[in-house]
Amino acid sequence: MSRLHVFALEGIGEIAAGDDLASVIVQAARATDVRYSPLQDGDIVAVTSKIVSKAEGRAVAAEGRDDAIAAETVRVVASREHAGGVTRIVENRQGLVMAAAGVDASNTAEGTVLLLPEDPDASARALCAALRARTRLRLGVVITDTAGRAWREGQTDIAIGAAGVVVMDDLRGATDASGRRLDVTVAAVADEIAAAADLVKGKANGIPVAVVRGLERFVEDIGQSDARAIQRPAATDMFRLGTAEAHAEGYDEGFDAGFAEGKLAGFADGQAAGFAEGIDAGRAEGRERGDAPAVDPGTVS
Amino acid sequence: MSRLHVFALEGIGEIAAGDDLASVIVQAARATDVRYSPLQDGDIVAVTSKIVSKAEGRAVAAEGRDDAIAAETVRVVASREHAGGVTRIVENRQGLVMAAAGVDASNTAEGTVLLLPEDPDASARALCAALRARTRLRLGVVITDTAGRAWREGQTDIAIGAAGVVVMDDLRGATDASGRRLDVTVAAVADEIAAAADLVKGKANGIPVAVVRGLERFVEDIGQSDARAIQRPAATDMFRLGTAEAHAEGYDEGFDAGFAEGKLAGFADGQAAGFAEGIDAGRAEGRERGDAPAVDPGTVS
Numbered sequence: 027m028s029r030l031h032v033f034a035l036e037g038i039g040e041i042a043a044g045d046d047l048a049s050v051i052v053q054a055a056r057a058t059d060v061r062y063s064p065l066q067d068g069d070i071v072a073v074t075s076k077i078v079s080k081a082e083g084r085a086v087a088a089e090g091r092d093d094a095i096a097a098e099t100v101r102v103v104a105s106r107e108h109a110g111g112v113t114r115i116v117e118n119r120q121g122l123v124m125a126a127a128g129v130d131a132s133n134t135a136e137g138t139v140l141l142l143p144e145d146p147d148a149s150a151r152a153l154c155a156a157l158r159a160r161t162r163l164r165l166g167v168v169i170t171d172t173a174g175r176a177w178r179e180g181q182t183d184i185a186i187g188a189a190g191v192v193v194m195d196d197l198r199g200a201t202d203a204s205g206r207r208l209d210v211t212v213a214a215v216a217d218e219i220a221a222a223a224d225l226v227k228g229k230a231n232g233i234p235v236a237v238v239r240g241l242e243r244f245v246e247d248i249g250q251s252d253a254r255a256i257q258r259p260a261a262t263d264m265f266r267l268g269t270a271e272a273h274a275e276g277y278d279e280g281f282d283a284g285f286a287e288g289k290l291a292g293f294a295d296g297q298a299a300g301f302a303e304g305i306d307a308g309r310a311e312g313r314e315r316g317d318a319p320a321v322d323p324g325t326v327s
Numbered sequence: 328m329s330r331l332h333v334f335a336l337e338g339i340g341e342i343a344a345g346d347d348l349a350s351v352i353v354q355a356a357r358a359t360d361v362r363y364s365p366l367q368d369g370d371i372v373a374v375t376s377k378i379v380s381k382a383e384g385r386a387v388a389a390e391g392r393d394d395a396i397a398a399e400t401v402r403v404v405a406s407r408e409h410a411g412g413v414t415r416i417v418e419n420r421q422g423l424v425m426a427a428a429g430v431d432a433s434n435t436a437e438g439t440v441l442l443l444p445e446d447p448d449a450s451a452r453a454l455c456a457a458l459r460a461r462t463r464l465r466l467g468v469v470i471t472d473t474a475g476r477a478w479r480e481g482q483t484d485i486a487i488g489a490a491g492v493v494v495m496d497d498l499r500g501a502t503d504a505s506g507r508r509l510d511v512t513v514a515a516v517a518d519e520i521a522a523a524a525d526l527v528k529g530k531a532n533g534i535p536v537a538v539v540r541g542l543e544r545f546v547e548d549i550g551q552s553d554a555r556a557i558q559r560p561a562a563t564d565m566f567r568l569g570t571a572e573a574h575a576e577g578y579d580e581g582f583d584a585g586f587a588e589g590k591l592a593g594f595a596d597g598q599a600a601g602f603a604e605g606i607d608a609g610r611a612e613g614r615e616r617g618d619a620p621a622v623d624p625g626t627v628s
Contacts (some may be wrong), residue, residue, distance in 0.1 A: 029527060
């Protein structure tokens with residue numbers, strides 16, 4: 027029977043730069059309700075990126091937040107001004123499209139903001155390897171963050187780093203119950219794991235780690251896939267720019283092209299009009315100035 | 328302790344138009360492993376939209392698929408041609424932005440395709456009320472479908488209908504562990520529930536219903552919220568159009584504006600050039616034709 031348990035690891039306190047997360051997680055798992063502990067083969071450990079960032083010393087002074095966001099931004103995807111300021115959706119150095127480049131100001135030490143881990147897949151690989159070494163269990167790791175979406179309100183948790191876990195379950199070519207091939211389905215299971223874990227971690231209760239049990243079939247060797255594979259490259263993204271930004275880009279290009287074509291059309295019209303005016307004026311002037319060589323006085327009646 | 332169980336209801340066979348889904352689900356729950364059954368107060372039943380559509384008789388002939396997609400489409404958001412045909416992301420009659428308007432060709436009866444339920448929230452309310460009446464339990468219902476996303480590869484399941492379930496957990500104003508207000512977090516919990524359920528339902532194994540246990544805090548009276556609330560209105564969506572479509576719209580507008588402005592600029596240039604040509608021609612002509620009225624013969628030397 028297909029079944030999933032997702033449970034929070036409790037008792038994880040404040041994480042500081044340099045902390046050994048694998049050790050913290052193993053201790054918390056041991057202290058968690060015995061019915062679900064200790065960790066088992068095939069468990070996937072979902073870790074909020076915030077504590078990975080803290081352990082990696084990714085805090086910067088809060089007054090540098092705007093600079094930090096700018097420094098983390100590779101490409102502005104969309105921005106919109108509103109009463110509370112400006113919402114900027116950007117692609118960050120990790121390749122993720124998120125508001126504020128993923129720079130986080132909640133649940134951080136007073137006076138600081140947190141950058142995302144420099145390389146969340148590398149963080150996941152290191153944590154997964156340490157957890158496997160310490161427990162001698164075949165575990166998976168997903169590092170999660172909270173992100174908004176196009177078309178839908180609210181945020182969900184997604185996988186920004188992964189190790190030892192199949193991130194995409196490619197069902198193309200599989201057959202349905204009628205024996206027909208499935209259309210175009212590639213399930214982003216790492217994102218679904220992150221979402222399931224968020225339901226027990228929550229945002230406000232400071233629980234940064236959950237264990238997802240029952241997905242042994244998605245646990246694999248470390249290094250076989252990573253969460254970066256879920257990122258759609260801008261070149262193939264039908265939504266690489268916000269509507270307003272793409273519109274503005276198109277408008278500018280269209281304006282230049284239109285101006286050039288309009289100028290040609292206008293020139294011809296203007297030339298005709300100018301010629302007509304010019305020739306009238308020229309004739310008048312010519313008649314006034316018309317002198318002997320042009321008008322033989324002898325012929326004047 | 329925060330804990331979630333997600334388990335599939337097995338033994339649900341093929342659903343036909345007119346079937347009583349509440350009855351089918353209750354029977355399947357009774358037949359499922361006793362450790363997790365029967366249903367309990369606070370359980371959320373996640374139902375694949377496909378079987379809701381089948382029960383509601385939403386199958387249409389497969390040769391009418393393109394017409395069906397066109398009929399379900401309210402607005403084309405983005406389209407792109409590729410080797411396999413055209414991918415069209417549209418807003419459908421349910422207000423959902425999805426490929427092919429949500430018209431489904433897999434796991435359907437031979438020669439048919441399935442439209443989404445006419446009003447998935449209404450379907451969820453009816454099913455939830457029937458399940459509650461039959462079981463005397465305070466259950467929630469989420470109707471799920473599979474959708475692609477901007478910026479990220481692959482698909483995840485989302486909630487397209489909901490009843491008796493909080494769909495958005497609004498944490499704005501809540502405080503974090505340091506007592507600071509959480510930024511802008513509104514967790515789309517109904518989508519996260521749909522994602523968690525997909526991990527046990529899967530796509531290829533024909534399991535259309537999963538039960539999510541442990542989220543009693545999100546179960547509420549029927550009619551208090553619905554999944555339509557998760558849909559971001561196009562007017563406030565920074566991604567209401569694909570990049571190429573918005574660019575093309577902008578280009579056309581820019582071209583028209585540029586053409587008009589270019590035409591004015593060109594006219595002025597053309598006019599000057601034409602005048603210069605005209606006056607030369609006119610002078611020459613005028614001198615040739617210069618006659619008595621213009622040149623007083625008496626003054627001719």
